[in-house]
Structure formats: C-alpha cells, structure tokens
Amino acid sequence: MKKIRVSLLCLILSLLYSCGSDLVYLAPLAPNASVLAFGDSLTAGFGASPGQGYPEVLASSAALNIFNAGISGELSREGLERLPELLAQHRPQLVILCHGGNDLLRSTGADAAKSNILAMIAMVQAQGAEVLLLGVPRPGIFLSTADFYAEIAEQTQVAYVPDLIRDVLSDAALKSDAAHPNSSGYRVIAGEIESYLMEAGAI
Numbered sequence: 001m002k003k004i005r006v007s008l009l010c011l012i013l014s015l016l017y018s019c020g021s022d023l024v025y026l027a028p029l030a031p032n033a034s035v036l037a038f039g040d041s042l043t044a045g046f047g048a049s050p051g052q053g054y055p056e057v058l059a060s061s062a063a064l065n066i067f068n069a070g071i072s073g074e075l076s077r078e079g080l081e082r083l084p085e086l087l088a089q090h091r092p093q094l095v096i097l098c099h100g101g102n103d104l105l106r107s108t109g110a111d112a113a114k115s116n117i118l119a120m121i122a123m124v125q126a127q128g129a130e131v132l133l134l135g136v137p138r139p140g141i142f143l144s145t146a147d148f149y150a151e152i153a154e155q156t157q158v159a160y161v162p163d164l165i166r167d168v169l170s171d172a173a174l175k176s177d178a179a180h181p182n183s184s185g186y187r188v189i190a191g192e193i194e195s196y197l198m199e200a201g202a203i
Contacts, residue, residue, distance in 0.1 A: 023159075023196075029093055029203055034065050041101070041102075042054075042181075043068060043069065044068065044070030053070065055067075056068065067090050075106070077116050080119055087127050096131075103116075137165060144166065168189060171185075
C-alpha cells in the first residue's frame with residue numbers, strides 16, 4: 001500500500017509539473033557524463049537511511065554517474081566557497097542545485113541565499129555545465145517555495161523545478177521531520193527529477 005501511495009503521488013506531481021512549469025531543454029547527457037548533486041541536508045539525504053538520498057536513488061534508477069555533494073547544515077556562502085573544487089574535480093555536465101534552506105532557517109536570510117546561488121550558477125555555467133535548480137520552501141506551518149528561486153530561474157534561464165520539495169514536505173507520510181523527507185520522500189524527489197530530465201531531453 002505504501003509503494004502504491006508513493007507511485008500515485010509521483011504520477012500526480014508529474015502531471016502538475018508538466019502542465020504548470022516552463023520546461024527548459026537540456027543537452028543530452030553523454031554516456032560517461034558526471035552529474036553533481038550539490039546542496040545541504042536535502043541533498044545529503046538527512047532523514048533517510050544511508051544511500052537512500054535522492055542522488056543515490058536517481059543514480060540507480062536512471063543509470064547516471066551522480067556524485068552526492070550534500071553537506072547537512074551548510075549555508076549558501078559556505079557552499080559557494082566549496083563549489084569550485086568540486087567542479088574542478090568532477091567536471092560535471094549537469095549540476096542539480098538545491099541550496100539556501102539553512103539561510104532561510106537562520107538569520108542570514110533570503111537575500112544572501114539569492115546572491116550566493118546566483119554566483120554558484122554563474123560558476124557552473126562558466127565551466128560549461130548546465131544547472132537544474134530545485135526550489136526550497138520557507139519554514140512555516142503552510143509551506144511555500146521562497147520567491148527568490150523563481151527570480152533566479154527567470155534571470156539565469158536555468159532548468160527549474162519549483163515546488164517538488166514543498167509538496168513532499170507537505171505530506172506527513174513522506175517526511176522524517178518538519179524540514180526533511182524520509183526515504184519514501186527522497187524516492188519521490190528522485191522520480192520527479194528523473195521525469196524532468198527525460199522531458200527536458202537530458203536522458
């Protein structure tokens with residue numbers, strides 16, 4: 001029953017995204033292409049069993065070479081400092097970028113997160129890679145994705161999935177705590193990213 005519930009949610013979310021978001025086409029990933037999943041605890045897989053974060057699930061289901069570069073608790077300014085070495089080491093064709101949640105939880109705020117994420121995207125693009133940006137919700141009882149993610153996507157024209165994390169965290173069955181999915185939630189995230197990459201032409 002649990003697997004059926006997750007599958008139905010994936011189908012519903014896929015229909016919502018295909019009808020309600022602007023698809024940005026991506027270059028097909030080469031067979032040996034490196035993909036960098038970059039972010040904080042949402043990328044690291046906090047709240048799930050080891051190896052059950054979305055990057056690992058996506059790597060397995062889509063047969064992609066994905067490096068999980070998530071660090072729990074990281075602020076966007078710290079991520080910006082960490083990114084250049086990872087780009088040089090892995091030379092990714094695609095970076096899945098999910099950052100800024102800790103800025104929203106702490107006093108550093110949305111302005112700092114927006115500025116740092118813009119700088120991350122510029123850095124990735126300067127290396128010749130593409131970006132898939134994931135929106136992160138502001139903390140609160142009624143979750144909504146922070147507005148600056150849409151502003152970043154419009155300004156940079158990167159591929160953008162706005163409300164996936166919000167929708168997962170709005171379902172008690174898919175989260176381990178108020179800010180993190182559980183293993184089922186990360187599977188939903190991986191499935192929706194895979195669907196986007198297929199629609200966008202990357203895989």
